[in-house]
Amino acid sequence: MIIAGIETSCDESAVAILEIIGDKVAVLSNVISSQIAIHAEFGGVVPAIAAREHIKNLPIVWNEAIIQADNPKIDAIAVTAGPGLISSLLVGTTFAQTKSYLLNIPLIGVNHIEGHILSPILSASNISSINFPAICLTVSGGHTQITKINNTGDYELIGETLDDAAGECFDKIARLLELGYPGGPAISKEALEFNSDTNPVKITLPRPMQHSHDYNFSFSGLKTAVLYLVRDIKDKFKFEDIQSAVAYESQEAITDVLTQKTIKCAIENGISTVMLAGGVSANSRLREKFKQSAQKNNLNLFIPELKFTTDNASMIALAGYMKYINLADKQNFNWQNIQVDANDRIC
Ligand code: KG4
Ligand code: ZN
Secondary structure, three states: OOEEEOOOOOOOEEEEEEEOOOOEEEEEEOOOEEOHHHOOOOOOHHHHHHHHHHHHHHHHHHHHHHHOOOOOOEEEEEEEEEEOHHHHHHHHHHHHHHHHHHHHEEEEEHHHHHHHHHHHHHHOHHHHHHHEEEEEEEOOOOOOOEEEEEEEEEEEEEOOOEOOOOOHHHHHHHHHHOOOOHHHHHHHHOOOOOOOOOOOOOOOOOOOOOOOOOOOOOOHHHHHHHHHHHHOOOOOOOOHHHHHHHHHHHHHHHHHHHHHHHHHHHHHHOOOOEEEEEEEEEEEEHHHHHHHHHHHOEEEEEEOOHHHHOOHHHHHOOOOHHHHHHHHHHHHOHHEEEEEEEEOOOO
């Protein structure tokens, strides 16, 4: 089956074409047009500008994805239906509806977070190489949640942030440190500049809710702690030293809590498969800590390749495919022989 994915929930216009044969997923194309440079001067995404950019870029991205995939015959389209910026979502869903009508193929609405949750499958050798149940930490700009995946399409929310998402925390701390947008990659880069032998700034930040008896998170206090800390030490040290020391310690604090609570959740629930997904899973310290902790506790860990961590359309196409075959299974027909028409809407 060849399925196209369309993603426009925030500031990336993305289209991907996947070919899925049995257990094997081949990414034929994965095209992303990022608006980061446009929004950077405002310090965050401006919804009205994002929508206009999608209108301009999405048809170009679609054509490029089709060309890179060698003009395949597409069987279905999956599109992000939510959550996200409504003005951005409307561009993608309207475009997808038009294409599905013109090509007379089914349209599948996908939850953006489900796309992230399933993204580690894109980097596994086969769909079935991940054994469920699994515990998945999804960390993005808008979400931080631990999900128990009983199977594809069958999810239980086990824990989530009570306030800010981890990505939001990175973004806000980066802004306080004047490091630019998006904050995650900027903090990561700045943290590499930190040298504990030569930097005079010695600080320890809190690890919020690290020992709470649940699987929830809280990151707004950390942002406030950084705000007061920077205010108090600003006149005592060079700003470059403060930037690298605070970037390093914030990254350590955030990644410590995310790693420890997720691994603890897997162990306490007797689950041996752990997954990590979402934009913040691009963070190399987080990936490193997850790998070390999973190995130490004999857990199987699945993390997407970097290109599938931040928003992309391959994860949307994959989630759409899973939704489609799960529905086909329930209705007891062979999805490979389904006669479809444009009235087939799974949204
Ligand atoms: O999943 P995503 O692309 O979009 C949402 O669905 O929100 O995640 C974006 C978030 C941003 O907050 C960004 O700062 C963060 O992911 N991020 C990172 C890194 N790369 C992106 N955070 C930490 N380290 C990174 N290397
Ligand atoms: Zn996302």
